Amino acid sequence: MSEIGNRKSSAKERAFVIEFVLCRNGTQAAIKAKYSKKSATAIASELLRKPSIRAAIEKLEAEIASPKIMNIRERQERLSEIGRGRLTDFVKNGKVELEEDTPNAGAAKEFYRRDGFDRDGNPVATSSIKLTDPIEAIRELNKLGGDYPPSRHLVGHRVVFEVIHIDRGKREEIEEGKAPAIAGSFKELEEGEEN
Numbered sequence: 001m002s003e004i005g006n007r008k009s010s011a012k013e014r015a016f017v018i019e020f021v022l023c024r025n026g027t028q029a030a031i032k033a034k035y036s037k038k039s040a041t042a043i044a045s046e047l048l049r050k051p052s053i054r055a056a057i058e059k060l061e062a063e064i065a066s067p068k069i070m071n072i073r074e075r076q077e078r079l080s081e082i083g084r085g086r087l088t089d090f091v092k093n094g095k096v097e098l099e100e101d102t103p104n105a106g107a108a109k110e111f112y113r114r115d116g117f118d119r120d121g122n123p124v125a126t127s128s129i130k131l132t133d134p135i136e137a138i139r140e141l142n143k144l145g146g147d148y149p150p151s152r153h154l155v156g157h158r159v160v161f162e163v164i165h166i167d168r169g170k171r172e173e174i175e176e177g178k179a180p181a182i183a184g185s186f187k188e189l190e191e192g193e194e195n
Helices: 011-023 026-032 040-049 051-064 072-084 134-145 168-176 186-194
Strands: 108-117 123-131
Touching: 011 026, 011 040, 011 051, 026 040, 040 051, 072 134
Parallel strands: none
Antiparallel strands: 108 123
16 A cells, blocks of 8 residues: 555545546545545545645646646736737837847737848848737636636526417307306406406
8 A cells, every 4th residue: 555644545545636636526536436426525525634635636746747738827927928918019110020038029929021122122121910919818817817707697487378369259258158168257367367
């Protein structure tokens, strides 16, 4: 048996740690680690409170963390750079330039530069730049920060109306008792509406 913290762990606890790191859901991790489905939520809660289990989860996460994957801070910095990008950051001496020291260079979506000559043989440089939409970057930052209010959902209920068409002649016959009523007399129906 391997150790989690200072004590020996069971195979189920080791499996729980691995499954939790993979799915980030305690109940599902407990079920996949072969704990009872009925008590999986309670077991997961209990296991996640144990310092040895928490330490094992953190250790495993550190082992599998890849430097190639951006963490939350890096994503926020990148999106902030895009959101702060202005066209004036890229214009120097009347020319569009993109250099390493250009502020908010990450906002550049496309950069095009063409060197050539005019009809007289003079060198001509043409450049253009297209920036990433800053509003989209701000929207993504708001999502990461949880700054959007919870979405509202409308729930529609189906209403069914039953319409019975009876011509006036039949109504009079029913009220006078000359014809059989469908569901009681109209007087009974009208009295029911008033109550």
